[in-house]
Amino acid sequence: MKKLRYAGVLTAVALALAGCGGEKVGAETPATTGGKECGTFNLTVSPWVGYEANAAVVAYVATKDLGCKVVKKNLKEEIAWQGFGTGEVDVNLENWGHEDLKKKYIEQEQVAVEAGSTGVKGVIGWYVPPWMAQTYPDITDWKNLNKYAALFKTSESSGKGQLLDGDPSYVTNDEALVKNLSLNYKVVQSGSETALIQAFRDAEKNKKPLLAYFYQPQWFFNEMNLVKINLPPYKAGCDAVPAKIACDYPPYDLDKIVSKKFADSGSPAYTLVKNFQWTNEDQNDVARMIAVDKLTPDQAAEKWVKDNESKVNAWLGK
């Protein structure tokens, strides 16, 4: 008896709730885009917005036009390279140099292959905030840096001018440069990109002097037009001996790396990745939408793809 009553009450409650239940799970069947031949590929996403722009657009096109399943993995570069070996990573869409890793994974272990340039040019160098370039126009020549060294003194630079270095991920020659160019500066490690950007913001806003290591393309250039210092120009081979470097950083041709397995798979996605190429401006557009306008990577990609159909068609070989 008791049990029966219990069940009765329960059913009543359930029914009452069900009345306002609304839409049922699975009522809307997800649109299944076919494209079985594309399959799944793992895309590493390195921790900077420019890369995220690349990844957003490629993933969007691969999913929408080719019906692939793209698994994005947020990884530091070094870890991503390891991933080629373990099969955890198929595609890296923006590689900055890393000759040592190329040697290891492409030549020695043969688990990865190059997949051509992204078309984006990478520039590394020393930058000052815009107000400084205006106030001290001749500061952009490295020869004048010693003249202004006192301006850049901070609590960290032990009486010399401070040259703020960046994210530990990036190779820097700055200590060698300071020494070999006889600059009265001390390299101070900011330790992260976040710290660099914050330092530039603060410097520009409060008109504080700042000299720091930075790089393009970077979404931050949408917010602030940093001015590059002209170091002695780069000539091939001038950076051969790390301790004796006295010239600017080489221009980087950012390229794509894919796993050997993926390259051999014959997937249309590989063709897309291989053909993918755009410009610094394109990347900055998408990066700005993500970083400043706060769109999701997918929304940003959709918007850009709509406006640049011809480029996308070229990648797809249409």
Added chain:
Amino acid sequence: MTAQLEYPGVQDSDALLSIEGLWKVFGPKAQRVPRRPDLAALDRAALYHQTGCTAAVRDLSFDVAPGEVFVVMGLSGSGKSTLVRCLTRLIEPTAGSLIFEGEDLRAADEKRLRTLRRSKFSMVFQHFGLLPHRKVIDNVSYGLEIRGESKPDRRRRAQEVIDLVGLAGNEHLYPEQLSGGMQQRVGLARALANDPDVLLFDEPFSALDPLIRREMQTEVVRLHREVGKTMVFITHDLSEALKLGDRILLMRDGAAVQLGTGDELVGAPADDYVREFVRDVQRADVLTLRWICREPRPDEPLDGPELGPDVLVREATRLVLEADRPVKVVAGGQLLGVIGDEEILAVVADTN
């Protein structure tokens, strides 16, 4: 009680538990201390200075008779708690022999020892040692549980002892819900549940209020009368020792100072230490007529009332004072001596 006082010295063959040359030494290379006479002779400070060792029990020998209440007394640090733990090898003795019912306990292996602990010995602890996560009844039946008795059996047995110690109605409470005295009753019940031959008490009542303590002492006396177990009782409280003990072993720095009945200790202290120890005792409550009677003076009339030698002074006071002639102390028809007003008054007024 009085019955056992008739034979203060127990014959070896009658002993339930027989201890011979027992040592427990803590510290580095403890084994050498009992073996080397030069070390064994050192006092506490010298021994520690020379070897870094402390002898908690040194060269003890005694027997416990079946049904006896054997009290071990001493101040804290005298080694009495260590001694009681050595008896069941909860602490491993350093040297000496332990014979229980003719069996050499020191030769027993771990398994045999467990069997003995499960059936022959039980212990009651100073701070009760109850398991806070078990109800009273589960605490009491713990010993039965670990020896694998069925649930109904151990429930029944636990209930019996719970009733016996006056805990009925509290079976389903947790220890923390009970007063200290009640908790110790649980400890007592747990010890009794196994129906052991020997009950070991390690200062069981020293953590209790005086009133409760007295009540519990009475309880032990009652239990002893009802179940007649052999008991080894550790205490630092002389009045407790005198109240409960058939015989008392007084320890100091791990060694025995005196072994005897209560009135022997009070009436004939072995040394100044014992004398100092028993100084504040109400002698009238402890001493029997045996200890104060004297030879009759030639001129005294010997037709006064007769009393036995084991009558307490306190009990005899009235009769002696009211009688107009000395009271005769007679044992087995033989005159041991007489007692007059002066002897009684000397004890009662405690002019020692």
Added chain:
Amino acid sequence: MAAITSDMEIEVRRPRRSVVVGVLLLVWVAAYFVLRGVNTLVLGGQETTGFHDWLTEHRDDVGQGNAFFDAIRIAVDHFVVLLQDVISQPSFDRPVPVIGWLGVVAVSAYLAWAFGNWKVAVLTAAGLGFVGLQGLWQESMDTLALTIAAVLLSLLVAIPLGIWAGLSDRAYKVATLVLDLMQTLPTFVYLAPLTLFFAIGPAAATIATLIYAAPPAVRLTAHAIRSVPPESVEAARSLGSTRGQTLTKVLLPMSRSTVVVGINQTIMAALSMVTVAALIDAPGLGQTVLKALQTLDVGVAFNAGLAIVVLAIVLDRVTTAAGDRPWRTASIRRKVLLGAGAVGVLVAIWFSRTYVWAAEFPSSPNVGSRIAVVTSDVTTWVQDVFGGFTYGVRDAVTNGLLNPLEALLTGSPWWLVTAVVVALAAVLGGWRGALPAAVCLLLLVATGVWHDSMITLASTVLATVVVVAVGLVLGVWAGRNHRVDTWIRPVLDAGQTMPPFVYLVPFLALFGTSRFTAIAAAVVFAVPVTTKIVADGIKAVPVATVEAANSVGSSTWQVISKVQLPVARRAITLAVNQGLIYVLSMVVVGGLVGAGALGYGVAAGFAQSELYGKGLAAGLAIVLLGVLLDRVTQAAARRTGQFKGRGEKR
């Protein structure tokens, strides 16, 4: 043991210790001015030693392709993915997880009620509802899944180890040492190598978390077993219990509440790893925080950090309530209610599997974006208002304290520093201090990062001093005043669990990129734990002792300084030790905001393969600094203590 140490203390007193210390320091400073710059073992940012290169070359020698590690990886991966399928990710061909939000809330609240009480059940429901409203339901559930997996696996390893260490003195000694190392070794050091063993993915993240989170459970389990009253164990033995029976029927049940404290600490540690594990693609809130940091979006980062804090507080309160639950079994009424509740939970699960509204957390009332906006505004306001002032503070502290200290450490020859530190350790802590100090310092020289170590040491010492000072003041205050304690706890919890990455950006804005910023971040991170331990220690001082002091007319200050602090000495030693460990665990994070030195070295080793060996060496150097400071302070505390530990009775 206690007796032996106490005997050694009755040595003849040499000249007062403070005088000796003072003279040593003066000699050091004098020698510094003569020998400045000699043998300072400086190593440039990109330079490496042979030892570093050797480490780099041999990095790949173990792991990868090893069947043993593969088996572990697959098992752990499956376990995590299963949990994700249940609560966070679309699974089994359905667009939603097995249990939707309503079901998860119902199950969690029910468990909180069953193991704790109704209050924490309400808190659980409210907390989970809140993270849902923050717009972070799925991320939170991913984090929760990973945390549950890591915690369960940690306990699987930690509790048996803890029992072992609880029963065996030798195991206890070894365990304490190893656990200290595990907790001070920066996570970054083993994050990258772990991916070699366990590939990228949930397994590596879970195992990284496990390494960091298991130690407290081991420690507290061992501690719990050791603090079971010996009489209870004796009672069990005297009744003829076997070792197994003693363990399962006495030791373990009686250790329950302390073991639960260990579980609690493990959960907290696991949650504090969420952001770091995101660096190797651990799913969940950590990803949100890191993504937001790339664009310096403090608001979004804070919103996600807040969700972590909320999860932490819920889990903390529930486990605490579970640990405090009395032994008593449930009343009939509670049993009936629990039964009815179970039915309700099943209904909720059914709903969450059937209807979209109960499966996917509604997106419309989103407080997350408001929180983000408000946080950004507040941060900007604080930066604008205090900006100038904070730079002033930074420069004063840096120039007045940090730079001289650092100059002395880095500018003196390595052998001078070693000699002085060993001598100081000997004066303060006897051979127990001097020997470990000498070993650690010589090993530091061997790591090849001596110069960086000295820079980090200077910051660490300064940060620890501040942490201890602040922790003592707050701890005494909270320990003496119940109301303060009630209010300060949630703030401390938040400080402890809020990922440091979240407040790095505001700190950078306030103090710029500098060593001071790193010190400030370390202080914020380490003060809560120090405060809590001190407060608990003060509270544990027997009431009678305090009353006795009051009864002779002591002033408040006298009660604190002459009674409460000395009696709580053990707790304070522990607080200093933990404060130190927490400061050291922030060295790497400090490297991200301008502290440079070892922290930067570790981070660079993680990011650049050619610097791997140097990063590992820097990580080891951090551990060595930890051991050095820990041993010296412990030895000094033991030496100066007038209160001996409870000596063995027998």
